[in-house]
Amino acid sequence: MLHVNRVSFAYDEKPVLEDIRFQVGKGEHVAIMGESGCGKSTLLKIIYGLLHVNVGEISWNSSPVKGPLYHLVPGEPFMKYLSQDFDLMPYTTVEENISEFLSVFYPEELQQRTQELLGMIEMREFAKTKVKHLSVGQQQRVALARVLAQKPEVLLLDEPFSHIDNFQKNSLRRNLFHYLKAEQITCLTATHDYNDVLPFAERIIVLKDHKILAKAPTLELYENPGDLYTASLFGEANLIPINVVKSYADTTRRIIVYAHEFKVSQNSGLPVEVQHSYPMGNYYLIKGVSDEKAIYFNSATALEAGSRLFLNIALETINKRLNAKQLS
């Protein structure tokens, strides 16, 4: 069990993290999400032991994780941190980079493990290529295989697919997260991208203004994000007063509504004037204006700018949001 207990941190005077506390079980995958600069990387660096914390402590299986004041080379042997700069050996080959930390006394195992990881990152045909001749995205994949070769118990991933094109990203995500589950490797992933999270992470921790804003099982948080900041991590979202969409509603409370949760109507509901239609592939994202505020909703077809229509929300969605409990 990884235990982050009441951690606060500042690089200088300004707090970056305040009173961060959570636990991650063995083999569990937890995502850390939040806007740029909210402290995701800093939190991973603290957990790995790269930054010294004066307030709070980190432990793994009840043993304290010691910071840079205690280790000549920072970092714990059972934990690996894949940072945004990859720490590769550019003048050696892909397979040499992956196998560097494997024992040469067991050549068969070394070969088998290197091949397995090359397969996982889908780079078998680049085994003999020098790393300096690879694209940045390919280097990121090699860096991933290199940390996994060391069989960490805990893996800290900082925007692990940031340089990888969409073509490769989906299969790499699936390969990686299935591999981590099969090996029961505990994983924390810092990311902006909900595609890294929704299908794969069991829980999400949301950071905002130095603190944990929400922590909850992934789908629970997605279904009931509680606030616009959290909802926006999953796509376009709006904050809508209920009595505007359901005229009979006896509450002025506002609920989160994702763009895909609106139904377009010509008759009644929330009046909207269309401003712009953005093609998204199999649907259009429409930007409209309602009561002088921007509103985003999906439509199967493009809508003409200036046209007027109404939006409805299913009663089920309204009830779900109204009855949601606080997820923090």
Ligand SMILES: Nc1ncnc2c1ncn2[C@@H]1O[C@H](COP(=O)(O)OP(=O)(O)OP(=O)(O)O)[C@@H](O)[C@H]1O
């Ligand atoms: N070495 C440093 N010295 C001083 N301030 C820093 C340092 N590294 C980060 N910061 C500041 O700490 C805050 C948190 O940065 P951090 O990189 O942890 O955020 P992040 O959520 O990972 O951002 P991003 O998603 O853009 O990578 C930011 O305000 C950043 O400017």
